[in-house]
C-alpha cells in the first residue's frame with residue numbers, strides 16, 4: 001500500500017540506454033515506475049509497437065507509418081474502451097471498488113476529465129492512480145532528446161521547434177515507455193514553483209543563453225511529464241501561490257518564470273488526491289483549480305470484513321524464516337474487526353481515518369510475534385494467537401489518530417476495542433457452541449497459563465484431555481492437524497469465554513502472562 005509517497009529517486013540506469021547521451025529527458029522525474037506499474041497481472045492495454053526494429057526512427061518515417069496523433073486523454077479513453085469491450089479487468093488487485101470507485105473513475109477517464117480522488121488515508125488512492133499508467137500505450141514516439149517528450153508532429157519547446165524547422169522529416173525520434181510518462185508529487189507547504197513548473201537555470205545562463213531565452217529554463221516536474229499523467233498527492237497542502245501557477249500552466253497554457261512569459265501548451269492528465277474535509281474546506285483550494293477537476297471520485301474503506309481480509313492477505317509481506325506460518329481465519333477476522341471498530345469509534349479522529357495499512361501492519365506483526373515464539377521455543381510452525389494481540393497493538397498505536405481529548409487514554413481505548421473485536425468474532429463464530437464441558441473443568445479447579453512465549457505444546461498440555469477440542473476446531477473451520485492451530489483456537493475460546501464472563505482471567509507471575517480459571 002502506498003499512499004503519500006514523496007519523491008523517490010529517478011531510476012536513471014534502466015532508461016539511460018534508451019536516450020541520447022547528451023540530454024536525459026524525464027531523467028529527473030521524481031518517480032519513475034520501472035517495475036511498479038508493470039503489474040504482471042495488469043492488462044496490456046495497448047496497440048503495442050512490436051519490437052524496436054519496426055519502429056519509425058524519424059518524423060518522416062512516423063508520418064509515413066500513418067501514426068495517429070492523440071492527446072494523452074484520448075489515448076487513455078481509447079485504451080480503456082478497448083479494454084472494457086474485451087471484458088478485461090482494468091484495475092486488477094484493487095479490492096472492493098468494483099461497484100463504486102472504479103465505475104466513477106472510468107467515467108472520469110471516458111469524459112476526458114482531470115480527476116480528484118477524495119478519501120481518508122489508506123484507501124488505495126495512489127494505487128488506483130498508478131494503475132492508470134497501464135492504460136497508456138506501451139510506448140510513444142517523441143522527438144529525440146527533448147526534455148518535454150515533445151510529440152513529433154507538434155513540438156512545443158523552443159529547441160524542438162527550431163530542430164524540426166532545420167531537420168524537417170529527418171529529425172530523429174525516441175520511444176518513451178509508459179512508465180516514464182508518470183510522475184507523482186506529494187504536495188507540501190514548501191513545494192516551490194521551481195519544483196513543479198520550472199526555474200531559470202544559472203548554468204545555461206552562464207553558457208551564454210539570454211535570460212529571456214526559453215533555453216535557460218530548467219523545467220520542473222509537470223513540463224517534464226508532458227504527454228503523461230501527473231499525480232499530486234494531498235493537493236490542499238499545496239500553497240495557494242503554487243496552485244495558481246499550476247492552474248495557469250494547465251489552463252492558460254503559459255507560464256511565467258522570473259518575469260518571463262513562456263507559452264507551453266502541455267498535454268497532460270492531472271490527477272490529485274485530497275482528504276475530503278480539506279478539499280471542501282473553504283480557502284484550501286483556489287476555485288479555478290477546483291473547477292479544473294471535472295470528476296471527483298470518492299474512495300472508501302472496505303465495506304465488508306471479507307474485503308478487508310482479502311486486502312490484508314494480498315498486501316501483508318510474506319514472512320520468511322524457514323518455519324511455516326499458519327494464520328487461523330479467526331485471527332485475521334479479529335484484526336479486521338478491530339480496524340472496523342476503530343473506524344466507527346467516536347474517540348478516533350475521523351478526518352484521518354484508520355488506514356487499511358493498519359490491518360496489514362497488525363497482521364504482519366502478529367505473524368512476527370508467532371515467529372518469535374516459535375524460534376524461542378523451537379516449535380515446528382508459527383501460529384499467531386490471541387495472546388499476541390496486546391503487544392502488537394501497543395506497537396502500532398501511533399498509526400491510529402485519536403481525538404485530542406483522548407490524550408493519555410490511547411492504550412486503554414485500543415485494548416478495550418480489541419476486546420470488543422475478539423468478542424464480536426467469538427460470538428459470530430461460536431454462538432451456540434456447547435462450552436459446558438470445558439467450563440466445568442475450570443469450575444473444578446483447572447487453571448491454564450499462557451503468554452506470548454508459551455509454546456503451543458505447553459499450553460495444550462495444561463488441559464490434559466481438552467474436552468470438545470475436535471468439535472471446536474470443526475466449528476472454527478480448522479482442518480489441519482496442527483498443535484499450533486489447536487492452541488490458537490483453544491486460547492481464542494478461553495478469551496471469548498472470559499469476555500462473556502464465563503471464565504476468570506488474571507495476570508500471572510510473569511509480565512505478559514495470563515492465567516485463566518473458573519469464575
Ligand SMILES: [Zn+2]
Nearest residue numbers: 146150157160
Ligand atoms: Zn522539445
